[in-house]
Amino acid sequence: MSPLRLSDLAFTLDAVIDEAFGQKAVWVVAETSDIKNYPDRGYCFLTLVERDANGRDTLAKLDACIWRKNYHAIGDFERATGVAFARNIQLLLLVSVSFSPVYGLRLEILKIDPSYTLGNLERERQTVLDTLVKNHPDLVWLEDGQYITANQLLPRPAVIQRVALITAPNSDGWRDFRHELTQNPFGYDFVVDEYLTQVQGQGAERAICGQLERIRTSSVGYDAVVIVRGGGSQLDFGSFDSYLMGEAVAGFGIPILAGIGHERNVSITDLLCHESVKTPTKAAGFLIEHNRKFEETCLQLRDRLRVVTRDALQTAREELDRETERLRFVSQTYFRECHTNLTEKAVTLRHLDPSNVLRRGYALLLRNGRILTQASSVQPDEMLEVQMRDGTIPIKVRQS
The missing domain is CATH 2.40.50.140 (Nucleic acid-binding proteins)
Structure with a gap:
């Protein structure tokens, strides 16, 4: 051929x-x-x-x-x-x-066809969530159609002051977060310890989880962990949709705030962390607003304490005035009664005064200047004295 x-x-x-x-x-x-x-x-x-x-x-x-x-x-x-x-x-x-x-x-x-890609991404994400719920029911569970995690149920400190920041070095997310936090209009001070690492690309989820482990084993008592990343495509956020990240975030022992910079979709990290916002700037704003609410509560309590104290002092002043008036009335009544009683006793004493008795024609029989009150004590031929109103007369007792 x-x-x-x-x-x-x-x-x-x-x-x-x-x-x-x-x-x-x-x-x-x-x-x-x-x-x-x-x-x-x-x-x-x-x-x-x-x-x-x-x-x-x-x-x-x-x-x-x-x-x-x-x-x-x-x-x-x-x-x-x-x-x-x-x-x-x-x-x-x-x-x-x-x-x-x-x-x-x-x-x-x-x-x-965009719907095919979106469907694939959603199916992959749902598979990860279902596996997390199955393998870690103590960390992730469904409740009324919502995913609940142990991290979400952690108590949030009344004031967030010390923060562990996970982000890429010199990234837009890092700059936006630090600028918003330091330029807050209330002058709040935050201590931010940076745990810098890659946050996108192959191996990013392991790098982020490694930083979470560093934070967990540190001796620093952080109030919150903040994970931030600037904007990008959906594929750039693949690390935040991984099983490894979901597992680490759901069971982490410190509240995690995510601000990973995407407006369109909600990642697994967003779903399972303590609190999620859309951008690094909003993550800083969340911390500022959280502390602002505490300050506002304190200011409200201060104002309330002022009102309560003023009312209590006014009530006490009125009660003191009433008690003072009552004491004045009781004292006046008491002293008036005492004065009346003393006056009556003075009159009685005045009536019983021997000099007054003598003026009424009575006499006192004295022996050596002492009053005799019993006839049996008088002896015959005893010399006594009779005291009258205008003088004393010596007498001699004769035997009858």
Whole structure:
């Protein structure tokens, strides 16, 4: 058999592929790889692959491209999902098949289905949550459709002063958090110990969990742990949706505040931590507002104490006035009665005064200046004295 010219084989393949796929579009599921994106030129080259269930062996690999007329599909996908168009993402793609005798077989991507990617992410996340509930029922459980964790039930200090901060060094999240905290309008002072580490990319969850372990084993009594990260795509937050992070956060012994900078979705870390806010700036604002509420409570108690003290003093003053008036009345009555009693006794004493008795015609019989009151004590021929109003008369007792 005579050999075919390469061009004949290529044209034959072109005809066969055109007959099978020409002017047709098909939906395919594939994983992205080797992306070369040229936003300024409006086109992108990449490789689509399919791997086995273990993710180790490649079952198929085809070159693909996105031309200018469909380049908006990348932006549409990223806006709809919050996921950056990057390598190692499994996508549902509408493609057309083309073959060039010079450039070979290539898939042209016409559209990217965002719902497929969102569904995959949600299924993966739900699997992680279900596994956590199953493996750690003492740390994570469902209650009325809400995930409750041991970390969420930790008591929050009345005032948060010492904080362990987990973030990437010199990142936007680090700057935003520190700026908001130090520039707070109330002049609150916070002690922030930094545990700097990577917070995205491969191995980030292990790095973050390693810092949590450092905090746990330290001798410092932290009031809270704050994990912050600036904005980014959904894939950048993959570490916060992992089983390892969920397990570490749910059972951590210090309240964890998450401000990991994404507005669109709620991560597993957000669901299971003590408190979650959207951005590093809001994380700092939460701490400030928490302490502000305590101060406001103290100010309210101070005002209430002023009112209660004023009312108590007024009541005591009124009671003192009443008791003073009562004492004055009782004292006056008592002294008046005493005066009357003394007056009566003075009158009685005045009546009983011997000099007054003598004026009424009575006399006193004296022996050696002492009053005699019994006749039996008088002896015959005894010399006695009779004291009258105007003088004393000596007498001699005669025997009758």
